[in-house]
Amino acid sequence: MRFPSGWQDRLRGEWVLLVGVLLIVVFSIGVSRELLRRRAVADDIAALRAEVASLTSRRDELQRLIAEFQTATAQEREARTRLNLAHPGERALLIQQPTVNAITASEDDAAAVTSTANGSNPLPQRWWQYFFGT
Numbered sequence: 537m538r539f540p541s542g543w544q545d546r547l548r549g550e551w552v553l554l555v556g557v558l559l560i561v562v563f564s565i566g567v568s569r570e571l572l573r574r575r576a577v578a579d580d581i582a583a584l585r586a587e588v589a590s591l592t593s594r595r596d597e598l599q600r601l602i603a604e605f606q607t608a609t610a611q612e613r614e615a616r617t618r619l620n621l622a623h624p625g626e627r628a629l630l631i632q633q634p635t636v637n638a639i640t641a642s643e644d645d646a647a648a649v650t651s652t653a654n655g656s657n658p659l660p661q662r663w664w665q666y667f668f669g670t
Contacts, residue, residue, distance in 0.1 A: 604610055615621045657665070
């Protein structure tokens, strides 16, 4: 059985169209994957450049601190504060922080000031008694 000649041309044309569409789909998938990969690489490069910039600024700050601490003034200041060193002939004064007992004693003194001479009523309670008579 033979197909009419128009039928074979149309069948051949449909196959060519189908193969062409499949080739376009395959190539477009490959191109889109490559574009996505390039975008991911570009994002990674941008993140790494930002990290390099922050690390460079941190390095510059640390180099500045190193240069500052290598001066004689800074070394003397650190020796005085951390090691409690002094030049010959200098006297060091040590100022102590108030202890808990001293703070409690000052609170007791404040409570004594607020109490009355005939009793131990604090000032707010005396005002209450004055206004409300209880």
